[in-house]
Amino acid sequence: MSASPLEECAGCGDLRDEIELMRVVNNKGEVKVDPGSDLPGRGIYLCPQVKCLDLACEKNALKQELKVEITDELYESLVEEIKHG
């Protein structure tokens, strides 16, 4: 039995355990990766893959859900989190 809730990746749309996904939140206007899933604010979930980040960007999911513009700087920082975080 798994206690972790299922969440949907904002990119590919797969349902996965929350712990397998990367949560990205808009915390008081600042977009942050939330490894502990404990930051308040609007959040989305992504598989930890650049592919899913790209899909989410194509769908405007980050912009719509987090109410932020996806700048090159923000995109690059999320790619870094996926690769190293």
Ligand SMILES: [Zn+2]
């Ligand atoms: Zn995904």
